[in-house]
Structure formats: structure tokens, C-alpha cells
Amino acid sequence: MTGRSPSPLSSDRVRPDVAVVGAGPIGLAIAWRCAARGLRVVVHDPAPGSGASAVAAGMLSPVAEAYFGERQLTGLLLASAARWPAFAAELTEATGIEIGYRTEGTLMVGLTGDDLAEARRLWAYQQGLGLPVTPLRPSELRDSEPALAPRVRGGALAPTDHQVDPRLLVPALRTAAQRAGAVLVPQQVQALSDVDASVTVVAAGCGATALTGLPVRPVKGQILRLRAPDGVAPGFRHVIRGYADGEHVYLVPRADGEVVLGATVEERSDTTVTAGAVQRLLRAGVDLLPELAEYDLVEAVAGLRPGTPDNAPILGPLPDRPDVLVATGHHRHGIVLTPITADLIADLVLGGVPDPLLAPFRADRFFGGATVAASGLPEPSVEGDLWS
Ligand SMILES: Cc1cc2nc3c(=O)[nH]c(=O)nc-3n(C[C@H](O)[C@H](O)[C@H](O)COP(=O)(O)OP(=O)(O)OC[C@H]3O[C@@H](n4cnc5c(N)ncnc54)[C@H](O)[C@@H]3O)c2cc1C
Numbered sequence: 001m002t003g004r005s006p007s008p009l010s011s012d013r014v015r016p017d018v019a020v021v022g023a024g025p026i027g028l029a030i031a032w033r034c035a036a037r038g039l040r041v042v043v044h045d046p047a048p049g050s051g052a053s054a055v056a057a058g059m060l061s062p063v064a065e066a067y068f069g070e071r072q073l074t075g076l077l078l079a080s081a082a083r084w085p086a087f088a089a090e091l092t093e094a095t096g097i098e099i100g101y102r103t104e105g106t107l108m109v110g111l112t113g114d115d116l117a118e119a120r121r122l123w124a125y126q127q128g129l130g131l132p133v134t135p136l137r138p139s140e141l142r143d144s145e146p147a148l149a150p151r152v153r154g155g156a157l158a159p160t161d162h163q164v165d166p167r168l169l170v171p172a173l174r175t176a177a178q179r180a181g182a183v184l185v186p187q188q189v190q191a192l193s194d195v196d197a198s199v200t201v202v203a204a205g206c207g208a209t210a211l212t213g214l215p216v217r218p219v220k221g222q223i224l225r226l227r228a229p230d231g232v233a234p235g236f237r238h239v240i241r242g243y244a245d246g247e248h249v250y251l252v253p254r255a256d257g258e259v260v261l262g263a264t265v266e267e268r269s270d271t272t273v274t275a276g277a278v279q280r281l282l283r284a285g286v287d288l289l290p291e292l293a294e295y296d297l298v299e300a301v302a303g304l305r306p307g308t309p310d311n312a313p314i315l316g317p318l319p320d321r322p323d324v325l326v327a328t329g330h331h332r333h334g335i336v337l338t339p340i341t342a343d344l345i346a347d348l349v350l351g352g353v354p355d356p357l358l359a360p361f362r363a364d365r366f367f368g369g370a371t372v373a374a375s376g377l378p379e380p381s382v383e384g385d386l387w388s
Helices: 025-036 071-095 113-128 138-144 166-179 205-212 275-288 290-294 338-349 356-361 363-367
Strands: 018-021 041-044 106-110 134-136 154-158 183-185 199-202 217-227 239-244 247-253 258-262 296-307 314-318 321-328
Touching: 018 025, 025 041, 025 166, 025 321, 025 338, 071 166, 071 338, 071 356, 106 113, 106 138, 113 154, 113 239, 134 138, 138 154, 166 183, 199 205, 199 338, 205 217, 205 296, 205 321, 217 275, 239 275, 247 275, 258 275, 275 290, 314 338, 314 356, 314 363, 321 338, 338 356
Parallel strands: 018 041, 018 199, 041 183, 106 239, 199 321
Antiparallel strands: 106 154, 134 154, 217 258, 217 296, 239 247, 247 258, 314 321
16 A cells, blocks of 8 residues: 555555456456456446457457468467467356357368469468468368358368357456456546556557557458348358458358458548448358358448557556556457466566566567567468568
């Protein structure tokens, strides 16, 4: 305890050990891990779960998302994905809430010859990293997903890329954090000086920029939700990621009949839905899976991914502020990165030695303090840049 006057955001007379700013998946998972380890935790958010996670597809795809030039990030994605089975089981055990964690794997497909050539470049890179990508013969592809359009020229299986439903995950994390003793304060933090705690963790997604000055920018994603008619499950089981006449789309089937079809990647900060984006997503989706044309279109929405200049998250102390930890900039990967972010940030809060995995993701890399650690992956055999 200190003799400081109460902050505008005090939830309680006892000074918290940890104040988490932001109740998205990242902030709530950190709060859960810290509270479960006996710390007094408050979480500030005027609208928990209202950020990017409210629209996210929930693919856990370290293999399919292993892109050229991002080996450090791929290493972190793989390490986090490996924690997902235990994390999901522990969360359901703690809350009784099923979070839609599914392990059928991901099919990556190319519609035309050009699409397939493009996809094969990436698969070759991923295989060069030693990742499990199994090219399939056309007959094997059809056998694994008969609903795919006959026009689809070829595909590959990433069996270890799974999925979870973020709209179930976030309420489960909130329940787990509160059951472990974390207190939610439904208020926006205007400035770090408003927060009174031994350690502050900024996990505010795109809101981190205003609080820290770090280069986190909104990257807009428009995404659709469809529903199979008559309450049946979709006619496919795998997550399907495909190139269709140059459009890159994914289709995520849920057990309740929902299919998530996404997503655009736009350097914009508005959340309007445009006719052109909906048209492109639907055309590509239906080209890959013709039965989608008969589904109900139930939602078209946009969210803002917290992007960074190198597409990788920012994890660790704010430069010159050892009492402020940052966990933001998770961009396209915040759901898959939830378990590892929570574990490693909780370790830092408790004063542990920083895990070497964190070294490439420190905030000071944007202030001339870059560090490069081994990703644990071999040198790739192909190099280049596809999407940035
Ligand atoms: C279309 C789309 C599809 C995606 N698909 C996937 C996917 O398949 N797999 C995957 O891993 N990731 C995916 N993502 C990315 C993922 O959603 C994000 O990386 C993730 O949500 C980041 O989590 P977060 O908790 O850091 O931020 P957010 O989910 O954005 O939550 C931030 C929270 O902070 C709060 N907040 C902000 N400012 C303040 C403040 N000043 N005071 C208090 N609270 C504040 C907000 O209210 C919000 O609740 C997708 C994103 C989009 C947009």
C-alpha cells in the first residue's frame, strides 16, 4: 500500500496488485492467470468483449498463417497453438462453458490453376520450415470434403490448425477471471496515470495507442456469418482456406450450423460494411463451396485488428516504465496467441525471468532496441512476400 490518493478508477479500498486495461481475450486471459495465482486483479473496460474478438473467426492457424518473412511470429504462433488443447480443457473445466474448440484441421485449396500455383508457393515455404502440410491428390481432397466445388484444382491439409468460437471463448474467460477473484470495472481508462495498481497491463487492442504511444494501428476486417438451412450442421467439417480467382477467403464451420466467411484486410479505421466487400467474399465462398448459396446470410460486420509495423504483437514492459506491461498488437492472431500471451505476461507480473520467446516482441524494438532471438525453425527454402 502507498499513501497515494485514490485514483479515479479505484474499484476498492485495497490497492490491486494488477490492473488490466481491456477485457478482450488477451486482457481477460491475463486477468484469469494472475488471479488464479493469488494476485488482486482489476480489469477496466467499458464494454468487455466488444473489440476485434467480437467479430473474429477463431482460426488457430499457425501453419496456414506461416507467411514469408515472419519466422519469429510463426514460432510464437506454434508455441501458443501447442498450449491450446490444455488451455481449452482447463477453461471449460473452470467454467462449465463449451468454447467450440474443434480439431478437424484445416484444408487449404486453390480454385484455378493460378490460385493453386500461388498456394503451392506458400505450402513449399511452410514445408521448408518443417511444418505439417500434406498436399492432397484431387480424389483425396474430394473424399475429405465432398462439398467442395468440382472446379477446385487442388489442396493440402494442415491437420494441426484448429478452431475455437471467440463468441464463446470471451464470456468463458470473463467467467473464469471473475471466479478466480478478478474484479471488472466498467470504465474506460483515459490515461495510465488514472490507474492505481502495483503493475498495469495494457491489453486494450487498438486502444493501446492512445494510452502508450506505441505504433498499434487499426486494420479493418469485414466478415460474414451464414447459417445452414433447417438448423443442420454445415456440409463440411474442416476449416477451409482458399484462393479463389485471386481472392483469399476462409470458411469456418460451427457445430450449430453457422459458417464464418472472411475476411477483408484494409488499412482503414471505420467499421462500415461495403457492398463490394460482401460481394467479393460471397462470390469467392460460393465458388469454393457451392452449397453456401442456399445458406441464410445472417450477419455482415467489420472489426478492427490491432496491427503493428511488423505484424507481430508487442509483449513486455513499456520502455522506461517497468510497472507498465503491454500485451497488444496481436493483429490477425489474437485468438491463437491468447494462451501464451496470458502465461508469459502473468510470469512477468509475478517478477519471473522473461521467457526467451518474448525477446523478439518487446516494445523497445520500435524505439531502436530491437532484439532477435532464434525462432527454433529451420531456414526456409523459399523466400519472398505474399501478403503483408
Ligand atoms: C475480421 C477479423 C477476423 C479475425 N480472425 C481471427 C482468427 O481467425 N484467429 C485469430 O487468432 N485472430 C483473429 N482475429 C484477430 C483477433 O480478433 C484479435 O487479434 C484479438 O481480438 C485481439 O485481442 P485483444 O484482447 O488484444 O483486443 P480486442 O479483442 O480488440 O479487445 C480490446 C478490448 O479493450 C477495450 N479497451 C480499448 N481501449 C480501452 C481503454 N482505454 N480502457 C479500457 N478498455 C479499453 C475494448 O473495449 C475491448 O473490449 C480477427 C480479427 C478480425 C477483425
